[in-house]
Amino acid sequence: MTEVAVIGGGVVGVAVAAALGRQGHDVTVLEKNAKLGQEVSARNSGVIHAGIYYPADSIKAQTCVEGRERLYARCVKAGVPHRETGKLIVATDEEGESKLEELRRQGMTNGAGALEILDAAKVHEKESRVRARAALWSPRTGIVDVHMLVRSLAGEAENFGASIALCTTVSDIERLPNGWRLHTVSDGEPFALDVPVVVNAAGLGAEGIAAAAGVDIDRARWRLHLCKGDYFSVSGLGLLTRHLVYPVPGVLGLGTHITFDLGGQFRLGPDAEYVPRVSFNIDEAKAEGFAAAVSQFLPEVTVTNLSPDFAGIRPKLQAPGEAFRDFVIEEGTPHGTPGMIHLIGIESPGLTASLAIGERVARMVNSLR
Numbered sequence: 358m359t360e361v362a363v364i365g366g367g368v369v370g371v372a373v374a375a376a377l378g379r380q381g382h383d384v385t386v387l388e389k390n391a392k393l394g395q396e397v398s399a400r401n402s403g404v405i406h407a408g409i410y411y412p413a414d415s416i417k418a419q420t421c422v423e424g425r426e427r428l429y430a431r432c433v434k435a436g437v438p439h440r441e442t443g444k445l446i447v448a449t450d451e452e453g454e455s456k457l458e459e460l461r462r463q464g465m466t467n468g469a470g471a472l473e474i475l476d477a478a479k480v481h482e483k484e485s486r487v488r489a490r491a492a493l494w495s496p497r498t499g500i501v502d503v504h505m506l507v508r509s510l511a512g513e514a515e516n517f518g519a520s521i522a523l524c525t526t527v528s529d530i531e532r533l534p535n536g537w538r539l540h541t542v543s544d545g546e547p548f549a550l551d552v553p554v555v556v557n558a559a560g561l562g563a564e565g566i567a568a569a570a571g572v573d574i575d576r577a578r579w580r581l582h583l584c585k586g587d588y589f590s591v592s593g594l595g596l597l598t599r600h601l602v603y604p605v606p607g608v609l610g611l612g613t614h615i616t617f618d619l620g621g622q623f624r625l626g627p628d629a630e631y632v633p634r635v636s637f638n639i640d641e642a643k644a645e646g647f648a649a650a651v652s653q654f655l656p657e658v659t660v661t662n663l664s665p666d667f668a669g670i671r672p673k674l675q676a677p678g679e680a681f682r683d684f685v686i687e688e689g690t691p692h693g694t695p696g697m698i699h700l701i702g703i704e705s706p707g708l709t710a711s712l713a714i715g716e717r718v719a720r721m722v723n724s725l726r
């Protein structure tokens with residue numbers, strides 16, 4: 358009998374399923390798409406963040422740092438393709454330079470690894486094509502093949518006996534005396550699953566799942582705001598950088614940065630724009646703004662090198678103009694949904710944090726026993 362149902366088969370859902378499986382729980386993952394990891398987990402930078410940016414003791418800081426270490430260890434053990442590339446956060450003006458020390462202190466407090474401020478000459482030694490007054494060097498930042506990670510976590514969960522139900526949408530939720538009835542549509546057929554414990558890991562759908570279970574979303578402050586990030590691929594410039602290169606971050610996102618994947622494809626992005634609905638269309642005219650932003654530190658990049666690549670949508674709790682909001686990882690009793698663990702607003706660094714989130718949720722499930 359299924360003891361825990363995990364709604365959502367993104368990187369977080371499968372990490373939760375693997376952690377629960379390891380601890381002997383009988384788990385079923387319900388995923389609406391025909392494949393795992395096709396939503397937010399498929400549309401991101403694939404960066405293993407060191408844990409620099411987040412307020413000390415926030416869940417984002419804690420799960421990012423713990424998740425980073427777990428992720429590197431797992432990648433080595435399970436053969437998931439990854440690379441510890443290192444990253445530079447570059448300052449091109451006095452104001453930016455003054456923020457580097459602040460970031461370094463924040464990162465050191467969080468446990469982001471040995472962060473070092475480099476002067477212009479040292480930046481040049483590391484990255485001859487980058488122009489900067491100074492930079493923060495983060496050696497523990499890297500990249501990972503997200504699809505292979507999802508596959509490896511799902512495989513582990515299945516090895517521990519988890520069932521993974523694809524093409525299965527949770528359409529309604531009913532409270533039972535000792536748990537929950539999940540009404541699903543599976544390959545067009547209705548099906549109901551009764552379970553004592555539910556983990557809501559539905560990404561962009563997590564607010565809807567919580568509401569269907571009876572949570573007052575506005576009272577809980579769990580309303581999600583869709584924040585789109587576009588990427589442009591870079592061509593014609595050869596090996597542009599050897600490390601990931603980011604500007605000093607803004608209020609909303611980490612700033613338009615330069616990343617590359619394990620195949621060596623360079624990209625600029627993502628930007629950050631609140632949108633009313635999910636759409637992955639990229640306005641080609643944005644290329645000019647991207648080139649202008651990045652040419653501050655990589656002057657060779659011009660609009661002619663850029664082509665629209667892909668877009669992702671962040672499930673943000675932070676409304677436009679609002680200050681920092683943390684991940685929600687909460688058992689639902691205070692919100693009238695006992696036995697349901699809600700993961701809401703799992704935007705960046707959710708990929709990096711996924712294994713730590715899995716462990717945290719497994720501990721919460723154990724405490725419900």
Ligand SMILES: Cc1cc2nc3c(=O)[nH]c(=O)nc-3n(C[C@H](O)[C@H](O)[C@H](O)COP(=O)(O)OP(=O)(O)OC[C@H]3O[C@@H](n4cnc5c(N)ncnc54)[C@H](O)[C@@H]3O)c2cc1C
Pocket residue numbers: 364365366367368369370387388389390393394395396397398399400401402403404405406525526527528558559560561562563566585586587627668669670671672703704705706707708709710
């Ligand atoms: C532009 C962008 C860049 C990012 N860059 C990074 C980065 O470099 N590093 C990093 O650490 N993080 C990054 N992130 C964040 C990271 O991608 C996410 O935190 C992570 O992928 C979230 O995974 P998830 O499993 O919660 O969500 P998802 O992958 O979206 O999984 C949720 C799943 O739930 C399923 N689902 C939804 N509703 C239902 C339902 N009713 N029934 C059944 N199934 C349902 C969906 O189909 C989906 O598969 C980025 C995010 C974005 C948008």
